[in-house]
Amino acid sequence: MIHIHFNWFKTSTSQISYQASCACLSNRREFPNVFRTIPSDVYQARTMADLAEYYGWTWVGAVVVNNDYGLLAVQAFRERAQGTGICLAFFETLNRETLAQDVDRAATTVQMSSARVVLVFAWYTDVEALLLELARRNVTGRQFLASEAWSTSSYLLNNPALRNIGNGVLGVAIRSAPIPGLEAHLRQLRPSRHPQDALLRDLWREEFGCN
Numbered sequence: 649m650i651h652i653h654f655n656w657f658k659t660s661t662s663q664i665s666y667q668a669s670c671a672c673l674s675n676r677r678e679f680p681n682v683f684r685t686i687p688s689d690v691y692q693a694r695t696m697a698d699l700a701e702y703y704g705w706t707w708v709g710a711v712v713v714n715n716d717y718g719l720l721a722v723q724a725f726r727e728r729a730q731g732t733g734i735c736l737a738f739f740e741t742l743n744r745e746t747l748a749q750d751v752d753r754a755a756t757t758v759q760m761s762s763a764r765v766v767l768v769f770a771w772y773t774d775v776e777a778l779l780l781e782l783a784r785r786n787v788t789g790r791q792f793l794a795s796e797a798w799s800t801s802s803y804l805l806n807n808p809a810l811r812n813i814g815n816g817v818l819g820v821a822i823r824s825a826p827i828p829g830l831e832a833h834l835r836q837l838r839p840s841r842h843p844q845d846a847l848l849r850d851l852w853r854e855e856f857g858c859n
Contacts (some may be wrong), residue, residue: 689769689795692820693721696767696793697728699818705765705791706733711754711778712769714741721769721795730777737763743776755781758790765791776807783813794819 697795700708710725712718718788722739736760740754755778758766775798782790790813799819839849852858 649658669803678737689721690724693724693769693794694728695820696795697725697732697734699793700729700734700765701732706735706792707737708734708765709738709740709758709763710736710767710769711740711742711758712751712767713771713774714743717797718742718769720802722767723742725767737761742770742778744774747774747777751777751781754778755787758782759785759787764789765793767793767797769795770797772801772804775801776804776810778813779804779810779813783809788813792819793836796820796822 656657700706709721712722718741722736726736738757740750740757742750742754751774759782768778770778775794794817796819799817800821804810805817834851834855837848837851839845839852
């Protein structure tokens, strides 16, 4: 099985991404040449709101990364939750540049809040810092709603230090499926036949371990 590890495929007129899920890229005026094979974050944020409504969780906190990925997700969550009785108990943001301070502040908010359900929309490394701080404080009894960026992270979820932190993690994951004929097509490509194709050289180096 061939797995491709590039965020972007570039052509002379367009960019195709398998990982850029930010809702902002759906703006065709600002990004007319960006296309992706992954759904917009709007859909998972709406799904998380639907899960909260289904389980009757009406008092929900939110901790998100302080960029379009997190902020637009909270906006979509709020819009979906309108009229359902779901309210945000708190809203904390994490910045990579000030992560230690932000994690400390967010952990204090989670610890002091009466909300027992926490929406976390962030990259798994940021989530790890937050959860480890909550574990250090012995904060338990929380149900986490997880975005796809960390819901399936085996590195994070298998960390023994985090096993007792809450009631569990309920998250969304992006569905994937094999593309018929893609592997056979990639295997018949040869850098020697396309010496100017830098992407093809990177592909062979990553997948086949050769230059």
